[in-house]
Amino acid sequence: MTKNQGYGFREEMRKSLLLIPAVLVLLFFFIIPIVLTIYYSFTNLALSGSNAKNLQFIGLENYKRMLTDPSTVISIENTLIFLAGSLAGQTILGFLIAYLMKQKAKGFRSVAGPCFLAGWVMPEIVVALCFMAFFKENGTLNVLTGFFGAKQVSWLYEHPMLSVVIANVWHGTAFSMLNFQSALDNVSGDMEEAARVDGANRFQVLLRIIIPSIKDTIATNVMLNTLSTLGVYGLIYAMTGGGPANKTTTLPIYMYNQGLKGMQLGFGTAIGMMILFVGTICSLIYARLLRTKEEG
Amino acid sequence: MNNAKVNHLHYIVLSFMALTFLLPLIWIVIASLDPNASDALKMPAQWTLGNYISVLGNMENIKAYGVGFVISFAESLIVVILSCLAAYPLSRYRLSYKKTFMNVILFMTALPMIAVIVPVYKMYLSLGLLDSIWGVIFYLSAASLPYGLWLMKNFMDAVPAELEEAAWVDGATTFKSMTSIVLPLMFPGICTVFIYTFSKSWGNFFVPYILLSSAEKMPASVQLYQFFGQYGLIDYGPLAAYSILYTLPSILLYILSQNYMSKGFNLSGAAKG
Numbered sequence: 385m386t387k388n389q390g391y392g393f394r395e396e397m398r399k400s401l402l403l404i405p406a407v408l409v410l411l412f413f414f415i416i417p418i419v420l421t422i423y424y425s426f427t428n429l430a431l432s433g434s435n436a437k438n439l440q441f442i443g444l445e446n447y448k449r450m451l452t453d454p455s456t457v458i459s460i461e462n463t464l465i466f467l468a469g470s471l472a473g474q475t476i477l478g479f480l481i482a483y484l485m486k487q488k489a490k491g492f493r494s495v496a497g498p499c500f501l502a503g504w505v506m507p508e509i510v511v512a513l514c515f516m517a518f519f520k521e522n523g524t525l526n527v528l529t530g531f532f533g534a535k536q537v538s539w540l541y542e543h544p545m546l547s548v549v550i551a552n553v554w555h556g557t558a559f560s561m562l563n564f565q566s567a568l569d570n571v572s573g574d575m576e577e578a579a580r581v582d583g584a585n586r587f588q589v590l591l592r593i594i595i596p597s598i599k600d601t602i603a604t605n606v607m608l609n610t611l612s613t614l615g616v617y618g619l620i621y622a623m624t625g626g627g628p629a630n631k632t633t634t635l636p637i638y639m640y641n642q643g644l645k646g647m648q649l650g651f652g653t654a655i656g657m658m659i660l661f662v663g664t665i666c667s668l669i670y671a672r673l674l675r676t677k678e679e680g
Numbered sequence: 681m682n683n684a685k686v687n688h689l690h691y692i693v694l695s696f697m698a699l700t701f702l703l704p705l706i707w708i709v710i711a712s713l714d715p716n717a718s719d720a721l722k723m724p725a726q727w728t729l730g731n732y733i734s735v736l737g738n739m740e741n742i743k744a745y746g747v748g749f750v751i752s753f754a755e756s757l758i759v760v761i762l763s764c765l766a767a768y769p770l771s772r773y774r775l776s777y778k779k780t781f782m783n784v785i786l787f788m789t790a791l792p793m794i795a796v797i798v799p800v801y802k803m804y805l806s807l808g809l810l811d812s813i814w815g816v817i818f819y820l821s822a823a824s825l826p827y828g829l830w831l832m833k834n835f836m837d838a839v840p841a842e843l844e845e846a847a848w849v850d851g852a853t854t855f856k857s858m859t860s861i862v863l864p865l866m867f868p869g870i871c872t873v874f875i876y877t878f879s880k881s882w883g884n885f886f887v888p889y890i891l892l893s894s895a896e897k898m899p900a901s902v903q904l905y906q907f908f909g910q911y912g913l914i915d916y917g918p919l920a921a922y923s924i925l926y927t928l929p930s931i932l933l934y935i936l937s938q939n940y941m942s943k944g945f946n947l948s949g950a951a952k953g
Contacts, residue, residue, distance in 0.1 A: 399769050399775060402769050403769055410788070410826070413822030416803070421798070488694070499698035507883030507926065509923075513904075514707065517711070523721055524704065524707055636794050643801075644890065659794065663790070664787075
């Protein structure tokens with residue numbers, strides 16, 4: 385495999401030359417921003433006003449403010465609801481579709497598949513537009529429920545969180561579906577067959593054989609969905625702008641409102657730190673899961 | 681229930697779900713063909729392609745489309761070149777830090793980069809990179825580089841080193857064996873990285889929205905948002921038509937990528953939604 389077994393420090397440096405451009409870009413535009421996030425979160429940095437010129441280290445002030453500030457608490461709650469709803473929807477629907485689609489006629493799969501994939505392929509800003517129209521007073525959903533005699537509902541005002549969760553589930557389900565499809569293809573048919581011969585019903589096979597053999601995929605999928613849901617910003621911002629009355633203000637939107645719109649960079653980065661912290665934990669679990677899968 | 685019945689039931693449930701998934705798309709397709717479209721779902725009195733023609737006839741839209749293309753193309757090119765270069769030593773040499781390095785890269789692929797946008801804004805303000813298309817390109821490149829690099833290294837690992845050894849014996853340099861042997865063999869992999877990066881970038885709205893401020897520098901994604909986000913009176917027909925025109929490259933790229941992506945590729949990928 386290796387070209388040269390010489391193992392000195394200089395030799396290794398010479399071999400690493402080609403890595404330098406990538407490392408430099410990552411250093412400047414990835415690592416330094418992370419370091420700055422940590423640093424700024426302990427300062428009173430502002431975009432304008434006296435604090436813009438007079439940067440001061442204020443210790444844990446931003447973090448203390450976060451814990452006592454009711455808006456922060458609301459946006460943490462909103463983030464958790466958005467996360468839980470999205471995860472449950474995407475994982476359950478994604479699995480269900482993948483499971484039901486298995487071994488179905490090819491023609492059917494090639495027609496039904498793209499229906500599920502459409503929302504995933506679409507850019508988030510177009511997803512937002514589709515769902516704004518979908519939930520409007522005279523939108524598709526109200527037209528449909530009207531057929532059954534239901535009253536018109538202004539979904540985006542009366543159930544804003546539910547609306548953005550549904551939009552995000554629609555957007556993200558296909559990703560889970562694809563993951564589960566490739567995992568289900570690898571489940572040995574022999575085991576299922578044997579269980580069926582022994583008299584197990586479909587549900588038992590699903591519960592005792594299929595789900596245990598794809599549990600790594602489930603875990604990885606949940607981690608990836610958590611990470612991507614934490615980063616959802618454009619979809620909510622375009623659909624509701626975080627409103628009405630902060631009901632859909634999740635952490636990324638709160639961070640943007642405080643840090644850039646409100647020009648409180650220090651406080652904004654402290655909120656960013658919270659996202660980064662949760663993201664770091666999930667990333668570590670994800671990297672670990674993928675590593676053990678590769679080695680095992 | 682016997683197997684045939686269960687199978688039928690599956691087909692019914694799946695068809696119902698597939699139709700449900702199409703519901704949010706009905707309005708945008710109909711409105712784009714309706715000369716008097718509103719935000720309500722209704723059958724047009726007449727059908728027209730006029731919305732598409734008026735969107736395509738507007739130079740501002742064409743420009744935004746072009747800016748989006750330049751940003752996504754430049755970003756993908758940077759990611760492909762840097763990750764090809766970096767993947768070579770990581771794939772071919774024995775390096776003491778390799779395992780740690782790849783673990784850090786894997787960790788970086790999944791980090792929600794939105795968390796650092798506030799300090800990036802401040803950093804760009806100091807460096808004069810705010811409202812610069814290059815600033816956007818660099819930030820986006822760095823954000824997608826870890827994933828590109830991760831993929832590229834795996835693709836390069838799949839090219840057997842024996843093929844290169846012959847070239848080394850003949851006195852070929854690293855550069856020569858890379859460009860004439862390794863890269864051509866992993867061309868599908870390079871395309872995958874390019875397409876993946878391009879389509880993520882094409883759909884990205886928040887980074888250019890935050891880092892750019894001049895109207896003429898806005899890519900299609902941001903322009904589309906401003907179309908329906910800021911103004912009270914919206915011309916829904918052209919908006920729907922523009923959205924569909926803006927979505928087309930994403931669909932085309934997805935179809936194209938299916939030719940390159942192999943089975944089982946999905947999971948180790950697509951960290952950022």
